[in-house]
Amino acid sequence: MTAALEVKNLTVGFGGRPGQDPVVQDVSFEVAAGECLAIVGESGSGKSVTARSLLGLAGAHSWVQADAVSITGQSVLGLPESAWRRRRGRDVGLILQDALVSLDPLRPIGREIGDSLRLHTKLSAADRTRRVLELLDSVGLPDGASRIRQRSGQLSGGQRQRALIASAIALDPPLLIADEPTTALDVTVQAQVLELLAEIKRRGNAIVLISHDLAVVSRIADRVAVMSAGRIIETGPTAEVLQNPQHPLTRAMLAAVPVDKPRRTQLSAVPVATIAPRSTVPDGLSVDDYPVRPVVLEASELRRSFRRPDGSRLVAVDDVSFRLHRAETLGLVGESGSGKTTTARLALALETPDAGEVRIFGEPWSAVQEKARRRLRGSVGAIYQDALGSFDPRLTVGDILRHALRAPAGGTTERGGSGHLSTESSQLLDQVGLPSGVLSRRPVDLSGGQRQRVGIARALASRPRILICDEPVSALDVTVQAQVLDLLDELQQELSLSLLFISHDLGVIGHMSDRVAVMKDGRIVETGATADVFADPRHPYTQQLLEAVPRFPQRSR
Amino acid sequence: MAESITDDRPRVRGRVVVAFVLTRLGGALFVLWAVATLTFFALRLIPGDPALAILGGPGSQASPEALEAVRREYGLDQPLFVQYLTQLWRLMMGDLGRSYSLNMDVAPLVGVQLGGTMQLAFLSLALAWLLALGLATWSTRGGKIARSIGSGLEIVAAALPHFWLATVLILLFSIWLGVLPPISTPGIAGLVLPVLTLAIPLAGFLGQVMRESLLTALESPFVLSARARGESERGVRLVHAIRHAALPAISLSGWAFGSLISGAVVVETIFARPGLGRTLLNAVTERDVPVVVGVVMIVAVVYILMTLLTDVASRLADPRLRAA
């Protein structure tokens, strides 16, 4: 049997002369029918470029060299554009990385899905519609008759992802390339999409699955190819690679995955902070001991609703109460739209509750004027998912930190005069593991991980005692995520910080929090010590969440 | 990206539509009232005696009795507030008053002139659209040079003053080539140059906007995914990109219409076309206040209708707006 896909020494680059500064280099692999090959690797390692090159869509100003690329046994090297067009969609389907924006927002999804049929078959319009309905059904979007008239804006992320898959498999191409098909999806939806891919594989189609999420990969892939800096550094059967990685980079990557890593274990290979870890929490301290520690933040019966465009009200946060103690991490987990961010904003007093109250250090917080809060502002820091957006675009890192240092301090430590500002800025950067060279740069010029660190440094500037982190690592890749999580962990121990840690990623929550609160539809449905909740979820929703978390076999130590 | 799933329940939808229509109607009435009020009081600032203007300006041999009679006839002897209320009442009744200089009622006058201007404006808008779309699609298709030429043409076109362009066009097409009449004629031929004059600068503006959104659309993942389905370059443009390019231009069309009316003042004068612009310019130089008010009011009505139209068009073209 010929391989569904065969790639030999694929080298791709942008601009410049062919052969110069490639972003994908000497990549070779094969995928057989009915097999799933996963390509994993950190962000920017060339996964998507590889995928696009396989369809002759590397992009503007690109050059592609290869010894061989053949799909279902036929070489596609140097294929003219018109011939390419006949093969795309029919012989090979592509599911793009940015699922949320990969469907034309102006066209009904029925048309988008039907396009492949229109382009490659002579089916009548009615037949096409029938086929589209079948497809929708097969990807788990029932009630197709009304769906086909909806546009992507009317669908949720998971629905869009499924519609996109439907359009890619419309002609049942023997080879399907799926680029990050589950990123940005809630775990439960993610599980459904993976099941769908597994089904396609079972039907005998070859799949190239691209992901940076090893847990996802472990569920479905038969073989794994690990990419780094444009090259494949390791390849082999999934279980083997995950359990017994050969390449050090693969190992580091695996270590960075927080799933099922106990609290306080270091995820990143290299220590990020120069401060020596100093535990403030004696080992063996159990949840029951928590009440003896002072409560730093208390939310009681918070409620917040918003007006919908049609005038009705949407209750985003409903009767939410929790306590955050000194030096503990409270994890807040829940699917998209469950009210996590709104809760964080209420805790930060950026939003006024309709009912209920937030107090910090026993003092009124949400119920007083901003003027009165200002005194305590320094004690409460925040870290945001979109670090870049949280910086004034005109300012350099130095400016940002200097401004933050001049803001009212929260902690007890005295600070020097303005002359010390620049030394203190450098110290802050040092604390988050950044060289002082970045002081003169702007956040736009930094990488995602570096930006997030600047964000943390800024939050630390006022010596806060509480840090509210809303999805601080969701935008980062595993290895960088690991560094940031480690950093937060260390800082907490060093400075006795209390963390309200929000994430939709159960793995991250499990790793980071002492206690966890699970949110659904604006309510906290379950709360307790992390280990307990994870081991023995009471609420059905929590159970569902935990079941959906992809895990991979622990490698032997 | 927020998930916005429209509520298709007819009740809710009906309520939304009714609310939309009511707010729009209220807004429109408010704007009309404010325009009327603003012009009424602003025009009181004009130096000179309106009665004198009615009697043919200071050059006439108006007698004091005649002036008195005119003041009485036009209610100019009433207190200002009474005059204001009277004017509002008249406007509500659709009575735009009587021209000082043209010896006729304003309503039929502007009514007749409106037609010509609308014809000019709509044709120009349509042509500008075609030109802009054509240039934007052509130039984003070619290489770097085509792109520079395209954007260069747009910038230059957008900077062309109507009066200069009109002059050059007349020179070129009427005098040197002798193929098109320089004045309005009953047929289509007479419309060509005025419409070109108005359309070219507007096409430059719209083209800039369209190119921007066209490029964004062409670089967007949904176009890539269409290509991955086997869509041709032409298909990508026709099925996907052009609609995206058109969206901002649609929402700008209400404004564009206003600017076309501004342009009509110049173009109608140069090409001797009857229309609101020329009427307005004459009225301003003749200080014919009722005509000025009449034109202002009618333009406001047209503007309101156009914004409504572009809003509806935007909503039709962009389902995302409908959901909101």
Add this chain to the structure above:
Amino acid sequence: MSDIEIQAGLGRASGGQSSHPEQRPQRAAGRPGVVEIISALFGLFLVVSALVPTLLAPGDPLGIDPLAAFTPPSAGHWFGTDESGRDIYTRVVHGTGSSLVIGIVATAIGLGLGILLGTAAGMLGRVVDFTVNRFLEVLFAFPGLLLALLFILIYGPGVATATVAVGLSTAPGYARIIRGQLISVRSSSFVEAATVQGLPRWRILVRHILPNTLAPLLVLGTLGIGQAIVWASALSYLGLGAAPPAPEWGAMLSAGRTYITSAWWMSFFPGLFIVLTAVCATTIGRSIERRMRHA
């Protein structure tokens, strides 16, 4: 008055702020292009013309020479002469100052009013915002030239009136952009971050909101100047602006149009300078904009 609204349209269409600056690496600022260099040089020429016109054209822009009337462009008169034998090149150069001043002052008036209205609407709470918004809606119902004509009707024609009129008619467009910008900046996460840091409201306003709102005005202003010159010249052309024989481009063009069939150069060159100035302003404005976006 038009480009401004185009800008507003652009902002509305592309979601303004939200587009990530990193998304389009291949169209980064980079080295200035040929067009930008030419525009900058022409801009320099204009500035020199405006400040020391005699450096570029030593003659008297009003000096007549009836016997040399209607000379076509030649070595002696680069742009030819007009009906009174005045050298058009000299007049165009000497007219730069007044044309630029008209453009700049009109834009300044428009921007100034726009800032006033826009910040009032964006900062002073709902009632003011509502009121200003309704007011702007009303102003928008007067297309630009119509507003200018009304103003001229009341205050009589002339350079000053034309300048103010053009300025007035651009103001609502600016106000709307500024308001939108202000609101988007105000609700942006970096402003929230500053609140979380405990900065007082006025410090946030001065340090974050205003600078980020007003920076784009530099671009708007540059783009606006070109358009203001075009519109002011339209008023001159209609006989409602600068009075001849003042060497103002619009007025020259207007005077020259009478002789278009026999002496095309009389209207061609002033018109060309209006177009070039507007193009130059647009190019410079756009390139500043690009640089700011990528900065």
Add this chain to the structure above:
Amino acid sequence: SPSPSGTSSSQPVSGGTLTYASGDAEPTCLDPHVGGNYPQALVSTQYLESLVSLDADGTVIPWLADSWTESDDGLTWEFTLVPDVVFTDGTPLDAAAVQANVAHLQDPETASSTGYLALKKVVATEAVSPEVVRFTLSAPDSALLESLSQPWLSIESPTALKRTQDENCAAPVGTGPFVVTDWVKQDSITLERNEDYSSPPADATHEGVAYLEKIVWRFIPESATRYAALQAGEVDVIDNVQPDTIVQAEASDSIRHLDAPRPGASNRIELNSSTVPFNDPLVREAFIRSANVDDAVTSLFQGTAERSYSALSSVEPLGVSAPDLFGYEPDEADGLLDEAGWTERDSDGYRVKDGERLTVRFPVSTNQSIPAEQSLFEQIQATAKETGFDLVLEPMDLSSWYAALAANEYNAVSAPYTKVGPDVLRILYHSSSIVPAPSGYFANLSQVSDPQLDTLLTDASQESDADARAALFTDAQDLLLGGYYLLPLYDQQNHFLLDSEVEGTRALPTVSAPTFYDTWLNR
């Protein structure tokens, strides 16, 4: 003098539509009784007719009136009407009709200005018989016939005059060769042939109905567009032609030029003698000496206009021309100013006296001055500056211009005045014309107040002996010109360009408006 344009030898043919493009403002009323300006005269010449006309030599000839007699004391005139003339609405032309017209012109409600002034001395009319109408005057009026020849005093149907003014303005009814059938405001007037026409003036080249079937009378304010339209064949006749266009057109075979200077006053700059600085005759003379009008006229009008040295149009036989008074003598001007006490100059080179700059405010009505004329003022400004005059040109719209005059906020001004005959001098320079109407307007813009001049002008207007009248007007003009109250420029320009297919068109020698009665299309 007006010259017929048609010189073709081929036979006139009937039929066709002629399109006339006017650069003048659109009349607000097609009845020239109301108000009374030149645009009205131009169009109404096609559908209204007067009692008398003038021939090419300026002699009064019969039109609707066959003959007339003046009583010895000059106080009664009797006009015998042409028989069997019918207005286009069927009303017969009779003495009562003429009476109704005089009454209409004299009725304040009509708001006639030109016609009203011309009939000022008529105190009563009387129908002696259906064909004979008698005018009774308060004083002899030597200009009565000239006045009656003007289109502003044309005879309209008395039935039609009884309608409301609006109706009458929209479609006046006369006896002319064409009838107003449609008027789309701001666009065009449509005139159709009067199929019952029977009353051509005595100097017409044919009899019976007009050759043309229809005239479309359009308004095209832009002169370049107008000319382009003529070149493109979209229109057949254009007026208000610019000098450079005439020069171009004369080189073309397909376009003919009709030059018909208007009668009455010449185009001139009036110097306001009532205020500083022109209350000083020395300064007036200095200003006139400092203005290089000759070169300006040569360069701007390119041979299409002749310099005038007279207060009257060159078509007026009684005009006095005094070239030696109006030469460009800058040195002499300098001396005169020194003599007048304007000895110092400020940093800008302008003369100063007692701290006051020698400023001449010159409001220019943009509606009334053609571009070449405005350029001419600019050139005068430039040459006068060398002598030290600060001539400030203030372009403004018509109503502001009138307002500036009414407020006496001017030192110099140029205003056209068209009237048949030298009696225009009385209107323009008699001291009684300084008294403003309630609206503030007055005709004596130089504000000449000279009893001797007043007497001469009054006497002339009452003198029916031709030679004595001529002598009086000569004296009056000598006085006027010698006082440097005005700076004559050139005749009131009145150029028409016609497509060469248009044959037989001539300007009526009355106010030089073209008539299309004899016109035919050689297509």
